[in-house]
Amino acid sequence: MPSRERVLVFDFDGTVSLGHGPIRSYARFIAGALPTAAAIEFLGRFETGISATSSVTGWDERPIDGYDLVRLLAEQYDVTASARSAAYLASRQELATNAAPVTSPAGLADFLAEARPVAHLVLATNAPAIRLGEALAALGLAGAFDAVHTSVGKPDGFGPLLDSLLALLPIGATSANLASIGDVWQNDLVPAHRLGATTALVGVLSPPTATPTYRADHLHELYPALRDWLDSATPPAPGTTSLVPTFTTALTTEKADQ
Helix, strand or coil, rough: CCCCCEEECCCCCCCCCCCHHHHHHHHHHHHHCCCCCHHHHHHHHHHCCCCCCCHHHCCCCCCCCCHHHHHHHHHCCCCCCHHHHHHHHHCCCCCCCCCCCEEECCCCCHHHHHHHHCEEEEEECCEEEEEEEEHHHHHHCEEECEEEEEEEEEEEHHHHHHHHHHEEEEECCHHHHEEEEECHHHHHHHHHHHHCCEEEEEEECCCCCCCCEEEECCHHHHHHHHHHHHCCCCCCCCCCCCCCHHHHHCCCCCCCCC
């Protein structure tokens, strides 16, 4: 394997895999265990909530993504943690099928092929391995990553994985030569940020405290900045650059890992 001086770590759901299909599948499995009237109400509230954050303002806990929205709603219907877990795992069996369709960010396969000669390409997700290979194939990304890590347990489980990935860098390289890309600041980027790594936040949800190196509503908008990062002799310090910093306030098409 040729020497590569960068590591690019991508989240899966909401970053590499887009669309509400898997989240709707999760919500349907939750609803399937509820009485009919409660199920109808639950699904209606879910559809309202997935469309705009204004529908969930005033909650004690604001959802960080679509899956978290399902969790919070399910708790209001007294769905137990074990039942939620079972529903989530059942929904992953539908990943990248007609029941839970997904799409890839524009131009991602080409960008990854362009980056691969100079960067180790890693997929790191909290999701289990269930149908992940089939999903990557459906997204046109089969074989696009050098390593795929599932059930990572972000944020707490991400640090040890990042430490092992930093070991891939050549002697003398700094942690800024690793970039973590994801759509949930707390899970996908904070552990990398704490290590001094480069971070790129995608999607329309961002807490006020988020300080990524790069940010954009859509992953393809980050390609120019990431190309510059790959080509630069000295990566920018974390939190110093902002790309397309204006975020909308809707829970639209992107989602983070369960």
